[in-house]
Amino acid sequence: MAQVKLGILGAGGIAKVHTAILQQDERVEIIGVADVVAAKAAALAKEIGTAKAVGSLDDLFALGVDAVYVTTPNTLHVQPVLQCLKHNVHVFSEKPMATSLAEAEQIRQAAAASPAIYNLGMNRRFASVYKRVKELLASGEVVPYLAQIKMNRGELLHPAWTSDPQVTGGFLYETPFHLMDLSRYLFGEVRSVLCEARQNLSPSELDTFAITLTFEAGTIATFVTYAHAGWSFPFESLEVYGKYSTIATQELEKVMYAPGLQQAALVHDFFQLPSAEKWGYVEEDRLFIDAIVNGTEPPVTAEDGFRSLRLLEAIYESATTGKKVNLSKTMEGKAAW
Numbered sequence: 638m639a640q641v642k643l644g645i646l647g648a649g650g651i652a653k654v655h656t657a658i659l660q661q662d663e664r665v666e667i668i669g670v671a672d673v674v675a676a677k678a679a680a681l682a683k684e685i686g687t688a689k690a691v692g693s694l695d696d697l698f699a700l701g702v703d704a705v706y707v708t709t710p711n712t713l714h715v716q717p718v719l720q721c722l723k724h725n726v727h728v729f730s731e732k733p734m735a736t737s738l739a740e741a742e743q744i745r746q747a748a749a750a751s752p753a754i755y756n757l758g759m760n761r762r763f764a765s766v767y768k769r770v771k772e773l774l775a776s777g778e779v780v781p782y783l784a785q786i787k788m789n790r791g792e793l794l795h796p797a798w799t800s801d802p803q804v805t806g807g808f809l810y811e812t813p814f815h816l817m818d819l820s821r822y823l824f825g826e827v828r829s830v831l832c833e834a835r836q837n838l839s840p841s842e843l844d845t846f847a848i849t850l851t852f853e854a855g856t857i858a859t860f861v862t863y864a865h866a867g868w869s870f871p872f873e874s875l876e877v878y879g880k881y882s883t884i885a886t887q888e889l890e891k892v893m894y895a896p897g898l899q900q901a902a903l904v905h906d907f908f909q910l911p912s913a914e915k916w917g918y919v920e921e922d923r924l925f926i927d928a929i930v931n932g933t934e935p936p937v938t939a940e941d942g943f944r945s946l947r948l949l950e951a952i953y954e955s956a957t958t959g960k961k962v963n964l965s966k967t968m969e970g971k972a973a974w
């Protein structure tokens with residue numbers, strides 16, 4: 638018998654990605670799918686085979702779920718997550734954690750008080766290209782003096798709610814949040830943030846950002862993100878510069894490492910991998926189920942998610958005040974190397 642009876646809240650695009658992976662895990666049985674649109678719950682439940690289609694989180698609780706994936710639109714993550722933690726039901730929340738720091742703080746406190754596991758779905762950390770970058774940095778092979786980060790979106794048309802800041806929380810809570818979280822994961826905590834932003838094509842929000850990040854360990858980085866770039870490849874990239882060395886990623890496909898002067902560069906190209914693996918979803922799902930079954934640390938805790946959200950809000954604060962925002966007073970002016 639499966640060890641984890643699982644429910645899905647929100648039967649949309651990303652739910653399909655997770656359920657296809659979780660169905661392969663023999664420790665898991667997906668027993669329920671809930672959606673406000675009955676036809677969507679029914680269609681996904683049918684695809685899964687073992688799941689009952691229902692209408693709400695309470696219905697999933699009534700089925701006796703041990704864990705829930707919250708895969709509803711952005712502003713609809715917090716309440717179900719809090720309900721799960723209150724009912725001691727493990728919860729995997731899609732990103733973003735919340736769309737305000739006050740709500741993220743509520744989750745942080747609820748997760749600390751609950752015996753249930755909270756995990757935030759930051760799949761980029763487990764994407765093949767970024768695992769390679771992490772290896773090069775964590776081993777000390779590359780000391781990251783400078784980085785250049787780009788995370789554009791092509792449009793805010795699909796799904797339609799991505800253009801509505803009442804539902805997304807704002808453009809930065811959409812795709813750009815992935816690389817904000819990733820920048821902390823790779824370079825450590827951010828000391829300060831300075832951002833210039835504009836509202837160019839979006840009717841009601843900032844959509845164009847040029848950000849400077851200063852990390853406590855000494856790395857400095859630029860981060861640009863624009864909402865309407867038309868999916869020009871690569872819309873997501875990271876370059877890291879060390880001592881005569883460069884790491885450069887292209888999308889979630891390829892990473893080039895040039896280790897030094899007069900040395901051949903090494904290229905890892907992941908184009909053959911299935912996208913669910915290449916994009917990090919397979920590993921993040923496995924680690925969440927491991928945490929439930931084996932009692933290991935979940936891959937992205939509430940504390941970790943809170944810190945990434947604090948960074949995002951500091952960027953908005955700098956964009957609106959025009960001032961540099963200090964996130965930490967520690968290690969003033971000193972690099973770790």
Ligand SMILES: NC(=O)c1ccc[n+]([C@@H]2O[C@H](COP(=O)([O-])OP(=O)(O)OC[C@H]3O[C@@H](n4cnc5c(N)ncnc54)[C@H](O)[C@@H]3O)[C@@H](O)[C@H]2O)c1
Nearest residue numbers: 647648649650651672673674677708709710711731732796
């Ligand atoms: N980690 C990633 O790479 C990644 C990728 C895509 C989406 N996401 C995140 O996942 C979430 C969902 O995105 P999506 O693209 O699957 O959206 P989607 O619109 O395809 O699916 C959302 C589903 O939630 C349902 N829903 C809305 N309100 C509900 C409620 N109160 N109760 C139950 N169901 C409800 C909708 O009917 C819809 O079926 C978003 O927060 C998004 O940011 C993450």
